[in-house]
Amino acid sequence: MPNTEFSSNDTARDERIGRSSVVDEPTGEQRAAITALIDSMRTVSEELGDRFAAHDQQLALVGGPVRDALLGRASNDIDLTTDAVPQRILELVDGWADSVWTVGIEFGTVGLRKRGDQLEITTYRSEAYSPKSRKPEVSYGTDIRDDLLRRDFTVNAMAVRLPSGEFVDPFGGLADLRAKVLRTPGRPEDSFSDDPLRIMRAVRFAAQLDFTLAPEVAEAARDMADRLTIVSAERVRDELTKLLLSPNPRRGIELMVDLGIAEHVLPEIPKMRLEIDEHHRHKDVYEHSLTVLDQAIDLERSRGHEPDLVLRLAALLHDIGKPKTRAFEGGNRVTFHHHEVVGASMSRKRLTALRFPKDVVGQVGHLVALHLRFHGYGKGEWTDSAVRRYARDAGDQLERLHILTRADCTTRNRRKAAALARSYDDIERRIETLAEQEELDRIRPDLDGNEIQEILGVGPGPLVGKAYRFLLELRLEHGPMEKETAERELRSWAADHLER
Incomplete structure (x- = not known):
């Protein structure tokens, strides 16, 4: 050499x-x-x-x-x-x-x-x-x-x-490099004009390398953020993905919001500022969402997972429906009814516009829609059938939902936080036990479509689908049953249904 x-x-x-x-x-x-x-x-x-x-x-x-x-x-x-x-x-x-x-x-x-x-x-x-x-x-x-x-x-x-x-x-x-600062070789205005995506790269490198932006770079990024509109959605998406998978995505998101970059990439994020959350009255929704992102990453690491784009997107976007659903009620109470439904739709729309793959769009939307479901669990009042439905509805996103739901607790009340953690420990144990007993992730009715047709003496059609859903609900409610019991329940249901 x-x-x-x-x-x-x-x-x-x-x-x-x-x-x-x-x-x-x-x-x-x-x-x-x-x-x-x-x-x-x-x-x-x-x-x-x-x-x-x-x-x-x-x-x-x-x-x-x-x-x-x-x-x-x-x-x-x-x-x-x-x-x-x-x-x-x-x-x-x-x-x-x-x-x-x-x-x-x-x-x-x-x-x-x-x-x-x-x-x-x-x-x-x-x-x-x-x-x-x-x-x-x-x-x-x-x-x-x-x-x-x-x-x-x-x-x-x-x-x-x-x-x-x-x-x-x-x-x-x-x-x-030694000063941990990002500067451009020439004037930042020339650099960002030549390739506006460098504005996104600046915040991405800040998150990835834990660097700061030189004042002139930050100023040029703020002044020229609207130039990002000429860059293809795919290139912006790729930079956003790298930012979110970096060690400290919060740093990059905060820079995007502070410099006005988010307005052209994720405009829903800055809109969450100052929208007071009914569960966390001392935090606005924006700060709460960044904290959830941080906590999701901590849980992701503690559980031995690699950086997870879907989880991090869901953590960041889980409350984006709140500004649209905010309502004021008596006693200075602020509510955000059904924000999870609205937020799921908004997240799917935004991620689609950014050209994320369909599976990522669907998985993030699914997690946003489900992120409040656990709050009805209380101190374990759910029946086994309710726990089965929770796991079934989460499907292959169950582990991510576990992390997201735990991360969504940002209360400063230690007693309340500990109680929520115990409750979620309990539901995870119950899901694991039921999964071992019933292979929960592959729940099917006790009779398949062919058996339903044979028992009822019918061919393929809507009736078979209705019967299948009836048996699935029966399985979720009562757990697995013998074939003879399932057949008896099916005949009883069909007799009543066919009479109508």
Whole structure:
């Protein structure tokens, strides 16, 4: 492996940069991290780096992998940048790569695989949106500094040349990384105008990396938030998804609301501000929802689950129906009757507009609709049939409903919180016991459709469906029964039904 050299470009910035030149060097630990990163991808750093150099073409590792190495974070990405145009990239990797794909070649990106590694090589470029376009216009360049200038943030505008290992940081990304601040290499107004999605990326990185936004970046994001309307819903959805799956999504959501970004992405969220919740009179619905999101994430982790997009969306959106259902009653009482039904509809509509997959839309809507169901449980007054219905209605969302319902308790009254926790412990134990006894998640009537037709002497039709639902309710009410008992109940029901 070649010796790894580290240097910072101390060339004075253009006037358009508006920042003084900063020379910063990696610490010994960071040097070791970069060396380890290059060593871990020896095939790319040596073979491909030498291949490009032999043909007088530049190649550098860039962006996320470099940033994450300096942060001591693992990264599975191998993003490379070069002065070679896409057709030249294809020529240089021909015979070396195990496989190549060109789905992103329109934007200067060639994807390839080599010995299990997946790489993306992108030509130095600049890209910009016209005022009404949803697609960027791409032009190619020959200078890595110009390529880094068009990157979203300085912490993503660092590179490592291959095969030499030279560290390239013309815009002070390392200093900003140490200060945990997000700045743009150029003016933020130019950056956000070129690609408005960077406004969402700013709040996403703040949540993902626990960074703050530089004042000028926050101001530009606030002033230009409406530019997000020209970005496709799919790209906005992808950034929102990454934000919600980050370690601290609350930070990103708060920034979205404070900077006016949410108005163009999730307008229902800021509308929850100051809408007093009847169960939590010292918290508005917005703050309550963020607390529920935090608590859902804590429970998600304590139960050993991976970050769960559906659960986190449901926690954030579970009370979005409250502003529309708020009513004032006597004694200064505020009510939100049926907000769960309205909220389920609103969440489905919003997530559909953001182009979330149908299963995600349906699951989140289902959880929002059910999130109040448990509050009728009291101190365990439900019968076994009511517990069965609760589990049956939750279906494959039962574990998520358990977490959401527990997280929805944000009262400061410790005695009340403890009582609610005990009650939910009780219902979970009962569901588990019933599930073991009856395989609750696969409850079926004691007679199937063919048996119903044979007993009643009828063919397929509405009557069979009604009989099936009758037997299912019977099963939920009384648990499993013998075939003979089920047949007797069915005949009795049919006699009464057919007489009508």
